[in-house]
Structures are given as C-alpha cells and as structure tokens.
Amino acid sequence: MRQNNLLLLLTSSASVAIATAPRGVSPEDARLYAGSAFTCLTHPSITIPTSQVNDDFCDCPDGSDEPGTSACAHLPHSALAIRGFHCRNEQHTPAFLPLSRVNDGVCDYEICCDGSDEYAHVGGVSCKNRCAEIGIAARKLQAERERLRGDGVKGWAELVKKAQIMRKEAEDEVKTTEVKIEGIEGKVKGLERELRDAEEKERRRVVRAPKEGEGGKVGVLVGTAKERSEELRAGLEKVREERDAALERLKKAEGILAALKEGYNPNFNDEGVKTAVRAWEEYLAQEETSTKLNDAEERDLDDLLGEDPVDWDEFLEVDEPQSDLYNIEAYLPESIKVWVHDKLHDFRQILVENGILAPAPDTPGIESKAVNAARAALKTAESEERNNRARLTALNDDLNTAYGHNDVFRPLKGECIDADVGEYKYEFCFHGKAHQKSLKDSSSTSLGSFARIEYTTPEDVGGQHGLFDAGWEEAHEEGLSGVVLKYDNGQQCWNGPKRSVNVELYCSAVNELRSVREEEKCVYRFEVGTPAVCGDRVEDAKGESMEERVRDEL
Numbered sequence: 001m002r003q004n005n006l007l008l009l010l011t012s013s014a015s016v017a018i019a020t021a022p023r024g025v026s027p028e029d030a031r032l033y034a035g036s037a038f039t040c041l042t043h044p045s046i047t048i049p050t051s052q053v054n055d056d057f058c059d060c061p062d063g064s065d066e067p068g069t070s071a072c073a074h075l076p077h078s079a080l081a082i083r084g085f086h087c088r089n090e091q092h093t094p095a096f097l098p099l100s101r102v103n104d105g106v107c108d109y110e111i112c113c114d115g116s117d118e119y120a121h122v123g124g125v126s127c128k129n130r131c132a133e134i135g136i137a138a139r140k141l142q143a144e145r146e147r148l149r150g151d152g153v154k155g156w157a158e159l160v161k162k163a164q165i166m167r168k169e170a171e172d173e174v175k176t177t178e179v180k181i182e183g184i185e186g187k188v189k190g191l192e193r194e195l196r197d198a199e200e201k202e203r204r205r206v207v208r209a210p211k212e213g214e215g216g217k218v219g220v221l222v223g224t225a226k227e228r229s230e231e232l233r234a235g236l237e238k239v240r241e242e243r244d245a246a247l248e249r250l251k252k253a254e255g256i257l258a259a260l261k262e263g264y265n266p267n268f269n270d271e272g273v274k275t276a277v278r279a280w281e282e283y284l285a286q287e288e289t290s291t292k293l294n295d296a297e298e299r300d301l302d303d304l305l306g307e308d309p310v311d312w313d314e315f316l317e318v319d320e321p322q323s324d325l326y327n328i329e330a331y332l333p334e335s336i337k338v339w340v341h342d343k344l345h346d347f348r349q350i351l352v353e354n355g356i357l358a359p360a361p362d363t364p365g366i367e368s369k370a371v372n373a374a375r376a377a378l379k380t381a382e383s384e385e386r387n388n389r390a391r392l393t394a395l396n397d398d399l400n401t402a403y404g405h406n407d408v409f410r411p412l413k414g415e416c417i418d419a420d421v422g423e424y425k426y427e428f429c430f431h432g433k434a435h436q437k438s439l440k441d442s443s444s445t446s447l448g449s450f451a452r453i454e455y456t457t458p459e460d461v462g463g464q465h466g467l468f469d470a471g472w473e474e475a476h477e478e479g480l481s482g483v484v485l486k487y488d489n490g491q492q493c494w495n496g497p498k499r500s501v502n503v504e505l506y507c508s509a510v511n512e513l514r515s516v517r518e519e520e521k522c523v524y525r526f527e528v529g530t531p532a533v534c535g536d537r538v539e540d541a542k543g544e545s546m547e548e549r550v551r552d553e554l
Contacts, residue, residue, distance in 0.1 A: 022053050023119065024068030024102070026086040026094070032064075040064050041081040063099070073100035087112035092135035109134065145478070151509035155531025156408065163407035170395055177392045184385045191378040198374040257283075401431070402453050404483065408532045409453075412511070417528060419513040426516045428526060434487045434501045436524075447499045447524060448487035458482035478506045481533035493522035501526055507534040 021030035032041065038053050040046040040060035048059050054068040062081035063072030072080070084096035089112065097111045103120040107127035111117075113134045115127025257280040260273070403410040409430055418427035420439065426447075428434035434447040458481055483505045490499030501524045508529025515527040 022068055023116075024054070024085040026083075026096075029067075029082075029086075038065060066099070068102070070099050070102045070104070073098070073102075085112075085117055087114060087116055089114050089131050089135075092131040092138060148509050149478075149507060149534065152507045152531045152534035155509055156507075156533070156535035159408050159411050159532055160406045160535070163403065163410040166410050167399070167407055170399055174392065174395050174399070177388055177395065181385060181388050181392065184381060184388060188378065188381045188385060191374065191381050195371070195374040195378050198368075198371045202368055202371050403431070404453055404532065408535075412530070412532060415511065417511050417513045419516070421516045426513065426524075426526065428487065428501065428503060428513070428528070430485070434490070434503070434524075434526075445499070446491040447501045448490035451486045451488040454484045454486055456482045456484060478508065478529065480504050480506050480527070483533045485528075490522075496521045498522070499524070503528050505530055505533045507531070 020034070021027070022033050025033055032038075033050065033053060036050055037047050038050050040048075040062055041064040042062040043060060046060060048065060052059055053065050056066070056069045056071045058072040058075070059065045060072075060081075061075075062079060063075050064081045066072045067082050068085060080099075084098050085102045087095050087097055089095060092113050095111045097108055097117050101108055102117050103122050105118070105123040105125045107115055107125065108117055109115070109127070109130055112127075113131040114129045118125050118127040257276065260276060260280070266274075403413070412430040414429060414432055416427055416429040416432070418425055420426075423439055425437040425439055426435070427437065428447075431450045433449050436445045436447055437443070458479060485503035485505065487501040487503065488498070490501070492498050499522045503526045506527065506529050509531060510529065511531075512529040513526060514529060515525075517525045519525050
C-alpha cells in the first residue's frame with residue numbers, strides 16, 4: 001500500500017512538473033526551471049527571475065533562458081546549453097526543434113507533429129496537432145522496418161553459419177592437400193629412381209636374367225650380344241628379300257615402259273604418253289639401272305648371312321658391350337652401306353623403341369618405350385605436385401584474406417550487384433572489382449579492385465525522430481553500419497588520380513545498391529545494403545554494437 005502511494009505521489013509530481021514547466025522544456029529538464037529564480041545552466045553566476053524565462057529576450061549567454069522562443073537562435077550551436085525547442089508530440093515520439101524554427105510561420109510536422117512550435121500564429125499560421133495520424137503511420141512503418149531488420153539478422157546468421165562451414169572445408173582441404181603433396185613427393189622420388197634405372201638399363205642393355213649355368217654379368221652380356229647379332233642377321237635377310245622383291249617389281253615396270261615406247265604412235269597427240277616416253281628415254285640414258293646387281297656384293301651378303309663366323313666364347317672376357325655390336329653397318333661391305341642405310345636406321349629404331357637394342361651413341365633423342373614411359377610418369381607426377389602446391393597456396397591465401405567479423409563476407413565473394421544511375425550502370429562484386437558501364441555504347445571503366453575492409457563510426461541517416469512528411473521514408477532509410485569496403489587502383493582519371501570506390505554498407509535483407517555519388521574527382525561512394533552487416537559488431541558513438549541495437553529494436 002505504501003509503495004502504491006509512493007508511486008502515485010511521484011506520478012503526480014511529474015505531472016505537476018510537466019504542467020508548470022516553461023514552453024519548450026522537456027520533462028526531464030523541468031526541475032531546472034522550478035522556483036522564483038532561474039540560473040543560467042552553464043553560467044551559474046547569472047540568475048534572473050523566472051518571469052524572464054521565455055520573454056523573447058536572450059539573457060543567458062548559453063540561451064538556456066529562452067527554450068520556447070527563437071530569441072537565442074543567433075548563438076552558435078556550440079554555445080547553447082539546451083538541445084532546442086522540445087515538442088512533446090503525444091501519441092508519437094518527442095523531439096527537439098532548432099530554436100531558429102520556432103514561430104517562423106512554418107508547420108514543422110516532420111519534427112513537431114503537435115504544431116506546438118507555432119504557438120504565436122505568425123502570419124496567421126495555425127498548425128493542427130497531427131501526432132495521432134502521424135504516429136499510427138510511423139509505427140506501421142517502423143514495424144515494417146523492424147521486420148526487414150529481423151530478416152536481415154536472419155540473413156546475417158545464415159551467412160555466418162555458411163562462412164564457418166566454408167572455412168572448415170578450406171582448412172580440411174589444406175590438410176588433405178598437404179598430405180597429398182607429401183605422398184606425391186615420395187612418388188616423384190620413386191619415379192626419379194625408376195627413370196635413372198631405366199636409363200642405366202638403356203645404356204647397359206642387359207634385358208634378361210642369366211640362365212642357369214651362364215654365369216654372371218659377362219655371360220649375360222655375351223648371350224645378349226649373340227642374341228642381338230642373330231636378330232640383326234635375320235633383319236638383314238628380311239631387308240635383302242624386300243630388295244629383291246622391289247627389283248622384281250622394277251623389272252616389270254621397265255618392261256611395261258619399254259613396250260609402251262615400242263608400240264606408241266608418235267603422231268598421236270597424247271602429251272601424257274609422250275611425257276612418259278621421254279622420261280623412259282632419259283632413264284635408259286643413265287650408265288646403269290638399279291636392276292643390275294653387283295655379283296661381288298651379292299657374294300658378300302651370302303657370306304654375311306651364312307654361318308655365323310663369330311666365336312662368342314672368345315667374348316667371355318669382355319666387360320662392356322662394344323659399340324660395333326650396336327652398328328650393323330660395321331658388318332657390311334662398304335659398297336652396299338648406302339643402299340641399306342635407311343632401312344637399317346628404321347629397323348634399328350624399332351628395336352630400340354621395343355627395348356631390344358640400346359640406342360647408338362650417335363643417335364640422341366631415341367629412347368626405348370621403357371624410358372619414355374618412366375619419363376612420362378615422372379612428368380605427370382611433377383605436374384600433379386605443382387598443381388597441388390598451387391592449390392595449397394591459393395587455399396592459404398584465401399584463409400588469410402580479411403572477410404570481416406566471423407568471416408561473414410566469405411560466402412558473398414564473387415557475388416555482384418548493379419544499378420542504373422543516369423547514363424551509367426554501376427556494378428561491384430564483393431571482394432572482386434567495381435565498374436562503371438556506359439548505357440550508350442557499353443564501354444566499361446574500372447573503378448578499382450577490392451583492397452581492404454575499414455570500420456568507421458556508424459552513420460544515422462534517419463537523423464531526428466518524428467519525421468513523417470513527403471520525404472519521410474527516404475530520410476528514414478536504414479543507417480550506415482560503419483563497415484566500408486575499399487576498392488582501389490581503378491582506371492586512371494584524365495588529369496587526376498586513379499579511380500576508387502568507398503562501398504559503405506547498411507543492413508538489408510537482400511543485397512542492393514541504393515545510391516552512387518562521385519564525392520570528389522574519380523572517388524565514388526556506393527551505399528550498398530547486405531545482410532552481412534546486420535549483426536556485425538561495429539560500435540557506434542554510444543559504444544553499442546550493431547548486433548545489440550538490432551536485437552534491442554526487435
């Protein structure tokens with residue numbers, strides 16, 4: 001009972017203070033004007049009778065004696081001790097009006113919806129109290145704004161959650177890639193050894209294991225040399241057979257041309273036949289045709305392809321293969337070397353590629369399939385290692401990139417927003433590039449690339465409370481968060497700096513570009529809405545975080 005009486009007493013005292021407070025004084029300041037005398041708020045040495053308060057004469061240097069008139073409006077703002085003319089705005093939001101606008105003949109409904117600032121009816125102006133209707137509309141709009149902010153906070157939470165998942169995935173991929181690189185390093189070393197072994201085998205050409213009773217490496221080498229000699233003899237026999245077949249075909253062709261020359265009618269005007277006959281006559285004019293074989297050369301070939309004259313047992317003491325074993329032309333008479341050179345070269349290359357014969361010292365670039373395969377496998381592994389190292393570098397760079405508090409901008413990387421403003425389309429991409437594109441000729445100008453994130457004091461675009469006239473919604477757009485994305489090093493301006501953009505962010509349920517301004521030469525300001533700052537911990541002038549302010553308003 002005593003508590004109820006105390007509450008009633010305090011309420012009654014407050015009502016009396018409000019009722020007796022001078023015009024333009026807020027309830028919380030009413031006690032400063034109580035009593036028969038008033039002391040200037042910041043000049044306590046000056047005291048005036050209460051009757052001189054609001055007498056339309058500025059007695060106090062701080063203007064505190066004229067809260068309800070414009071008498072002290074001439075004083076600089078820094079000298080004033082009061083916030084202005086207090087509009088009670090019952091059924092809406094109380095606010096303060098600058099002293100210069102008191103009794104100026106204008107209804108300032110955007111601040112004083114109750115019309116109390118024009119109590120003198122200057123110029124016959126009478127401002128009705130519109131706080132009821134304005135309050136209803138303002139509360140409706142505020143509810144919508146809070147709903148949008150709520151959606152923005154939900155969007156922010158989703159971005160943070162997604163950013164955490166993306167960071168975890170990147171960190172896991174870093175670990176996986178590091179393990180993969182370690183494995184590939186071992187693989188590369190193994191393949192390097194395999195290539196060295198293959199090249200060594202290429203040089204030594206020991207292609208089979210020794211049979212029982214053959215002995216050590218010398219026996220293997222001698223057996224291999226013998227085997228190769230037999231293979232080369234067989235190859236030479238095949239070449240000889242192909243030569244004989246070619247000579248036989250040549251004889252038939254010569255017989256056909258001879259018959260053509262004998263039987264053709266020189267008076268018959270056939271240029272093709274005449275050309276063929278003339279070519280045949282020129283061919284016959286040569287000293288010797290390719291159909292004639294040298295008997296001595298044939299005997300040499302018969303001897304070479306006969307019984308093997310080599311006693312392989314004599315080579316048991318040979319430590320290394322001799323080069324002549326790899327050069328079949330060393331076994332041929334000088335007179336037929338040129339004729340068989342090309343076919344032997346092709347045949348030797350086939351043997352080398354199939355691992356039967358080592359390349360000759362004077363044939364660089366010819367490698368066996370085994371060496372080629374080992375080298376190709378090594379190159380593939382080295383390429384795989386380079387690609388994984390590049391991926392690892394990119395992952396670490398990305399993890400070290402500034403994506404804001406809670407990595408909230410990470411999911412937005414690469415997402416672009418644009419808007420048409422005047423003759424241009426302006427576009428920017430989160431953590432990417434910004435452009436200005438002409439709507440006339442589609443030409444594009446770089447305004448810069450993402451450089452960093454900066455944090456400033458949040459800006460309240462809405463300003464004074466109670467605003468609700470023709471420009472109410474525009475003036476009460478969402479305030480800036482204080483988060484700024486800096487884009488630098490754009491295209492050089494003519495006779496000016498390189499273009500740059502300050503992308504100032506505000507809370508929005510969706511990503512949007514609401515305004516573009518060129519604040520100074522080639523320095524642009526974008527105002528961009530995004531959920532990424534709806535919960536960002538950027539302190540405002542009161543030391544309150546954006547997240548706390550949104551939560552309080554919700």
